[in-house]
Amino acid sequence: MTDDQDTRTHRQGPATLRGRALPQTTTDQRLLDDRGPADWVHADPWRVLRIQAEFVEGFGLLAELPRAVSVFGSARTKPDSAEYKLAVEIGARLHEAGYAVITGGGPGIMEAANKGADEAGGLSVGLGIELPFEQKLNDFLDIGLEFRYFFVRKTMFVKYSQAFIVLPGGFGTLDELFEAITLVQTKKITRFPIVLVGTQFWGGLVDWVKDQMLTSGKISPEDLDLFHLTDDPDEAVRVVVEAHEEAARRLAEEQQAVDATARAAGSDGS
Template identity: 70%
Template sequence: MGWRDEKGRASRFKGPVRLRRDQVPSTTTDQRLLDSRGPHDWVHTDPWRVLRIQAEFVEGFGQLAELGSAVAVFGSARTKPDEPAFAQAEEVGRKLVEAGFAVVTGGGPGAMEAANRGASQAGGISVGLGIELPFESGLNDWVDVGINFRYFFVRKTMFVKYSQGYIVLPGGVGTLDELFEALTLAQTRKVTQFPIVLLGTAYWRGLLDWMRDTQLAEGKISQADLDMMVLTDDVDEAVALMVAAREQEEDPAR
């Protein structure tokens, strides 16, 4: 398993370490932690895993503590350069930098690469928070500050802790995971002043319609939960919402 580099060699990041050829393992660190099948000798190594997890938190906190105002941009790794969402993600990255934000993505290809490219070319801070995956391709070339994580939950903490809001472009399972985690944290007041913008009305409308017509209609969520998300096609509106949230945080009397 793993991916192949430009020379066709098997290659994978394992946390910050790159492995090639026969050094590429067949499983990931997260999988070995969470998968209960097979031998149970892993039980005796959990105390040591705690130290590795701690090290990932320390590395992330140390690298990102001075980041300043930042917005996370999510979207599909499968977005192609000729798709409108790719150009839109690049515009998002550029305009966030022009508004004084650093741009944080998952560091992968597709929409993430586009946002990193827009941020980097605009002269801003372009951050990529990668994750060890069997099929990963490593951090894209437009990431200026990159960290590779072994554990999803450590990586997710970095996104929430160091971003003041999320802009979410069309994406798949991973994008939905980040979106709904942010919604859960905002709903439970674990994070405050945290705007969430869904960029792409044609793509996201069906999801919001289902949440309103099914979840809200059956009392499973409240209108306030839906109101935490703003749906738009306008990049300027998305960036303006992030700026407004930053100003509100800096001056609560506004």
């Protein structure tokens, strides 16, 4: 460092600033001196606070949800279509099986699943997203949240759902589907059934996964068991229920084994 360079050090929160990075004003001065431009509300540190606020609000509002299943599918599905009616039926069946229904809160398949749960007397939840084109929350929600950030919203889907049921959809549906499959495959989440509804729609994708990904060694044979394909709404819900019953049975057996080990250790020490 030459003699004419500034050797001062400035601490700004967790950061240490020297030389050309030294601020010309203090944080308090910038806050209190004048109003100034509004560009700061779009800066990364402010975005971090917005992200944090979205997580806090979502966790706070959804923390007491009962068991729930997320239903995904296209926002473009028309109310008079067979897929819409199928989603309505699945929403009702999920309520009858004891689950709340969570969707992306928009129209199409999302609206249909929320409608089925709502009209059957169940709890209906929508997790919407801010988009450049208008897509308001549908009218069949008991709880509705709008998110700015896709990754916050996706965290809420996974954290507060015990299963995914996926009907025909577009890129957003595929995004949610493969994120869930990846989380289960990598054991970031466990005991999480994923059901694809619509053999004609999903069949080509499943065949490609088998013929390309599996054949070339990109996935393992057991990875094909991470999802179930059906056309039957009753079967879709039954897969979810049976998976959770099996998980509960295994958990009970594991706890019994732990208790037996603890009792044996106690007997040896007495």
